[in-house]
Amino acid sequence: GNGSTVSDFILMGFEQSSPSTQALLFALFLALYSLAMAMNGLIIFITGRDPRLNSPMYFFLGHLSCLDVCFITTTIPQMLIHLVVKNHTVSFTSCLTQMYLVFGVGVAECILLAFMAYDRYVAICHPLSYTQIMGRQVCVRLVGTAWSFGLINGILLDYMTFHGPFCRDNHIENFFCEAPIVITLSCGDPQFSLMVIFADAIVVLLSPVVLIVISYARILASILSRASSSGRGKTFSTCASHLTVVIFFYTSAMFSYMNPRSTHGPDKDKPFSLLYTIITPMCNPIIYSFRNKEMKGAMVRALGSTSLAQAESV
Template identity: 85%
Template sequence: MAMNGLIIFITWTDPRLNSPMYFFLGHLSFLDVCFITTTIPQMLIHLVAKNHIVSFVSCSTQMYLVFSMGVAECILLAFMAYDRYVAICHPLSYAQIMSRQVCVKLVSTAWFFGLINGILLDYMTFRGPFCRDNHIENFFCEAPIVIALSCGDPQFSLTTIFADAIVVLLSPMVLIVISYAHILASILGRASSSGRGKTFSTCASHLTVVIFFYTSAMFSYMNPRSTHGPDKDKPFSLLYAIIPPCATPTSIVFKTRK
């Protein structure tokens, strides 16, 4: 979290980093800080406290924030891939295509859909009745696990969340794949090995976060719930909720500034 805070401070205060890539990186770091603070503090409290009770309101609020930040990060990662595509494949038109106004609109779009989508998913999770005390087998309130504790039929809620995950996860993933396919074609077409190495190093950190975040989120929300139990879900919840926010591509900052 400290490194993300440092990135936010540097990218938002240093005029030498006034470019779309650092603009997106600063907002990604801010999203990561928000993401971590919705899960880690409560988990640490439960590790040291004897009372592990989470109120209905606290669980609902945490889930809304996790959904909102997660969806916003999915979309922002796709926009960052598009930014890299424009920078590498259309360098002469980069400043015109990725203007300040366009960058602000893209970030605003990510936040807007994240906040709206969080309302939908939170409602679908808690629409059913909960008629007894329940034990959540995870370190934070995650939708599929909470829905399974409902006294009503969870099928409609699970189906809706599955359909939403297809749109939220696969649509940005398509944009990322297309962007990097064009980037790869452009890299392979270059004769300079040094140019290839610099391009690969610039994109490697972003790709690492994308792989961790998307694969773990897809496993948690796009698989049949009968295939595994909560103990198998925990590692994947950990991957998309904690590991990617802690693995923000800090190397981009330092490699570019050399």
Template identity: 90%
Template sequence: MAAQYTIRASPKQASKPVDLRNGSTVTEFVLVGFEQSSPSARALLFALFLALYSLAMAMNGLIIFITWTDPRLNSPMYFFLGHLSFLDVCFITTTIPQMLVHLIVKNHIVSFVSCMTQMYLVFCVGVAECILLAFMAYDRYVAICHPLTYAQVMSRQVCVSLVSTAWSFGLINGIMLEYMSFRNPFCRDNHIENFFCEAPIVIALSCGDPQFSLRVIFADAIVVLLSPMALIVISYARILASILGKAFSSSRGKTFSTCASHLTVVIFLYTSAMFSYMNPRSTHGPDKDKPFSLLYTIITPMCNPIIYSFRNKEMKGAMVRALGRSSLSQTESV
């Protein structure tokens, strides 16, 4: 991916014509982020985002631990939930630590390679999470609408294959999106009006006509976002029809609670991602991009474990048991 580009890196050079034949190498970008905020506002944001990041890491880490170690949670739903939490940990770690550093230091420069790496990881993990959420909706459909064949349909081997498919599609799709983002040389500016290297903003900085790359990413977003969403909508439409078609039962409330948890996560992630990657760039701006970027990079990963935990009695019981074992082991060590 190493290539020769030309870029206007500072305001003093803005009035000078750009000569691509000089072949100046792009070595860095500037993440504007919250640079315009006052020092007190940045300090407040640092404390807030550090608290949210710590909470997200702790909650997702606890879910990963209990879903992979508690034998009472040995079911496909919790198998998928553990992998969802692992994806959330990967997702927030690619963006938030860097943002926290930039909130307390004046140097907001990132290397060209670092920007590429961060963008690839965001693509890879984000795509994998979208697909995994669709598989989780399908799992709920089979469990509720076909309970007698659930164990056969959602066997351990099938679950592993579905998770592997989500990861594989994310890894491969990330390569294609990475190429489309950096296929053109950069010569307009190197200031990214966000707190991480987000593809549409980076593409807009490239030379020539960025419309082809943006159209490809838009088409990819249709496949990655709308196709899983269609599966989710179909699964939950059939679940709703099945629930309403049955006589009242004590399990109806539990079913609605589980489905509502999953749908809440889906709405958070898909709404923010669709705004970022499926809206025309003319409707975007720093004041609009950053809130939605924050929503799907930190708020959603933080809300996922909270939503699933507080709306699920089995998860709350497993957390209590895990924390109880931890307290007991500490007492015995003392």
């Protein structure tokens, strides 16, 4: 009733699916999660250990993989558990914590992708000054800024989501605690909180997009004015991996947080939620690995040395 207070939430997720469908989804998502963890873990390992990858681009890539590991671990293991058990209840505190981590890590990844675009701009347009502009301390500060802003911004968004009492339905029509859905369950008028989150999304999502667009516009102008056709192809190949990741991540995030809730529904929200919570973190290392010769070489060396060490131990 209106006088009661919600102390926990029920994640509907894929509860309406048949047992056979849930079993299939469990196997599929477990495979995707395992692949994402393995690929991102490998990138974190080789970017930290391989001296041939001692450059700002791979420093940023290692932190991007770290963010992806945090992101998928925040949501996917819980979803896998709910696919095999009947109790889909999560406590108020667990929901708040999960949402904070999703916000914090997601915002940090938005900012980091913008810094990675700036890194490509400096490398291509100012190659002679690249090492001075993108020194180690500068890279550490940029990564620290991304992490810090994401975690601080998460506090604001968490507060706007949970500051009011909850005395309505406690069923969340998704597989994790997503802010726009949770806000609509609050007793008060959700419009102000939704407007704040919408405004925050404009700043957090569109500001990095502006930096990315400016960086690639200058890259395009630079290579068209002075590079040969072969040089253009190599430069475009270098930038294509980052652009692909940006398109995947920003498309799904903008749909989830910058569209009116009236245009949403469980059938529309879940695919986009899956896209940015598991598909994008899984695709990021694959995109960078298959389009980058240095990454492929480093992976072969890492896997080869591991196999050799295991053979010697036997």
